[in-house]
Amino acid sequence: MAHSVFVIDDDRELRDSAAHLLTRSGWQVTTFAEAEPALLRLEGLAPDVILSDVRMPGLSGLELLDRLKGTDAPPIVLISAHGDIPMAVEAIQNGAYSFLEKPFEPRRLLRILQHAAEAHRLAQMAGRMRAELLRLSGLDRVLLGNDARIVGLRQEILDLAETRASVLIQGETGTGKELVARALHRLGPRQDAGFESINCATLGPAHFEEIVFGVDGRAKGALRGADGGTLFLDEIAACPLDAQSKLLRAIETGVVRPVGADTEVTTDTRIIAATNEDLGALVAAGKFRADLLYRLNTFELHLPPLRERREDIVLLFEHFLGDVAETYEVAAPSLSAEDTAALLAHDWPGNVRELRHIAERRLLAARRGTGSVGSALTQSEAGEDMPGTLREAVARFERSLIAQAIRTHQGRMDAVAEALGIGRRTLNDKIVKLGLDKANILG
Missing domain, CATH: 3.40.50.2300 (Response regulator)
Known part of the structure; x- marks a missing residue:
């Protein structure tokens, strides 16, 4: 041409x-x-x-x-x-x-x-090609929004997905840090290998090393479980100080010694960490190793809180409302001027996760022909928020039960299915039917 x-x-x-x-x-x-x-x-x-x-x-x-x-x-x-x-x-x-x-x-x-x-x-x-990759990967739906920081974040994820360097994701609770970590894994060359997710805040100091580094003759540990893939360490600030040197060595050398072992084993695992705390301040206070921080933050991604991108709030709410409406097989209610005002006036301390929960409350109230965004923001879980039909109640119960099992077993779906007493295929079908998002649950 x-x-x-x-x-x-x-x-x-x-x-x-x-x-x-x-x-x-x-x-x-x-x-x-x-x-x-x-x-x-x-x-x-x-x-x-x-x-x-x-x-x-x-x-x-x-x-x-x-x-x-x-x-x-x-x-x-x-x-x-x-x-x-x-x-x-x-x-x-x-x-x-x-x-x-x-x-x-x-x-x-x-x-x-x-x-x-x-x-x-x-x-x-x-x-x-970049726009097509965004479309095919669904990244523009995972990180929905038109705020310049969100648009830039989607581009940064595409850039960093191709590297094997460590990434530190910073953001408040509920901003979607695990969603970003999973996107980095899914869009990169390690997508066919494992993705392990560990919430450091849920592990006591006595069990951290066993879960992450494994136990000789009994458990591989998360690092080796994600060999060739990605290990996501959420709430990295809670990593016990005694274990930080061992984690640093694993990142630097790819070598780890399981608890109780006499020999070391190698692993090729990319580390992505996340925090909602100021790690620099923790370093200054002697609660976090400076050399580990330098290894973790080779690249940094910052997730803005929802209150700082208010132009996206209505867009996100309508998106979540549509998702929940599809789950419950009902029509999504339209937003009134009062609804929009309530959305924009709220500070959203729980960020995107809270917004999704409010969308579900609003939908359940609309199913009964009542409610508003304002009432959804103030109502209690035990009162007005009760489902109106048996089908809704069963769906709500199953969503809660499965979500809790996913959190308890840190996203290991075989263990989730076993704990619930159902087959893995049945579990997958229910997750799709109920509109559950594993990354959102763990994020």
């Missing part, structure tokens, strides 16, 4: 000369005597590159460059008979692809425009 170019110059002779050269070389050329008309045609014609004079009536080439900065516009090559070194430097610093002085050397002009156009098409292709 032939490349296309906008040629913008108030000098008709030069404009025609450049157009003749480019057309003979196979380019699709559109010429303009001023920049403003070119801007109006930019979206419709979508050129691969822009060749623009610097000094023109109306909008200058440098002003055109500034106008298009930060957009997905094609690269701009500037040309001027009055060019000098300072102007060229300023143009490049402001984002120009290159700078040429008149009269231009034809082969050099063609070479620069060709490289610029190819770079633009590659960038567009990469952008389309």
